[in-house]
């Protein structure tokens with residue numbers, strides 16, 4: 001562990017999540033600044049060194065995949081608290097409760113999204129302390145800003161950071177609801193579902209794109225039924 | 235998160251209770267209940283605990299600091315004891331010692347008690363800021379350039395400067411405190427509130443002035459985190475002057491260097 005590792009870690013703390021390309025150039029940059037050995041392709045080894053120091057602190061730089069693009073990301077996660085308490089940095093109890101309700105809505109939905117209307121409605125059912133409509137809206141934009149949620153046209157999804165950090169929590173808390181991607185075997189929140197009621201497997205959109213690429217008659221990899229969804233292009 | 239006892243990450247063990255351990259902001263009760271334990275008390279306390287317990291408590295304290303330090307606001311000992319250290323307060327000095335080592339060794343940060351009377355801590359970066367092109371946004375954000383300008387002026391003018399001087403300097407750099415800046419927003423607020431809260435600047439009313447006037451000084455964080463020789467070097471390059479020609483500032487910069495500057499090379503190597 002030297003200053004190049006420390007600078008890398010500081011930048012990870014500041015950004016919380018960095019895409020693979022960014023992480024690779026950050027690795028080179030940190031090594032250049034501190035005149036340390038830079039070996040292209042050894043990013044994961046470099047990160048392992050940092051992780052060995054972070055382990056006693058129950059923190060880790062963890063790799064994960066974006067459900068939107070299929071790109072790889074690195075996130076600094078806190079393993080001591082794989083549940084929502086992780087976000088304790090500045091969120092009040094009722095705000096955390098609303099975030100949990102939002103996760104409930106997103107994970108419980110078929111396509112992994114929740115509309116702002118549904119979230120606002122669920123704010124009425126808070127048991128801790130009610131949130132006004134404007135407060136809820138403000139909270140939602142903060143959650144987006146802090147990279148816990150993504151928003152697009154009034155629809156909210158779990159961010160890559162959120163999924164990387166909370167995967168263990170989501171798998172446990174939503175055991176009966178959450179599915180594992182048939183292709184990459186990670187949990188799948190957003191994706192396409194086989195319409196055969198006996199099957200019902202789920203595949204991430206980028207995994208769908210990769211798997212069915214160049215197949216004119218897409219079939220479910222589990223039950224061989226026709227795959228009725230539009231194949232996204234990534 | 236301070237309330238959690240579970241520290242393993244296997245999904246089966248995350249029988250995640252939906253409890254929220256949001257750190258309360260700041261509370262008013264002060265430090266009176268806490269007296270620094272003696273080294274024998276610490277020793278005796280440590281004997282009753284397993285190394286794993288002490289490690290875990292240290293990890294919690296480190297995380298508490300990291301969360302709090304994101305906003306660069308000083309952290310009160312009273313809050314650390316109350317929200318994290320709790321029943322381990324008899325070994326408080328040992329935990330702070332270990333947290334300090336961790337910040338140094340792992341994060342390149344220095345834990346500094348800036349106020350030994352009110353027991354306030356800040357985390358100071360031991361790594362030198364890098365100008366310009368980090369491939370992804372680095373902790374040294376654009377506001378730091380603004381701050382650096384102000385600190386330079388204050389330092390060159392002998393340590394205290396009336397606010398008008400600062401505002402005029404900034405206006406010359408096309409940063410008008412009266413207007414909304416596209417990058418900094420409300421400049422006056424950033425300078426007189428944010429930088430002050432973060433202990434980079436002191437902004438104090440000058441007594442007996444009508445209308446009311448304020449002056450700027452370096453804050454405690456700046457004294458520790460910002461290198462005066464670097465400022466001179468920077469200004470020297472800017473004005474094409476040998477920094478030594480500012481003899482008084484040069485002497486001061488190199489005199490204070492040893493006492494308060496954390497050296498970035500002293501971090502332990504693994």
Ligand SMILES: [Zn+2]
Pocket residue numbers: 181182183184185186188203204207
């Ligand atoms: Zn997948």
Ligand SMILES: [Zn+2]
Pocket residue numbers: 194195196199200201220221222223224225
């Ligand atoms: Zn199927």
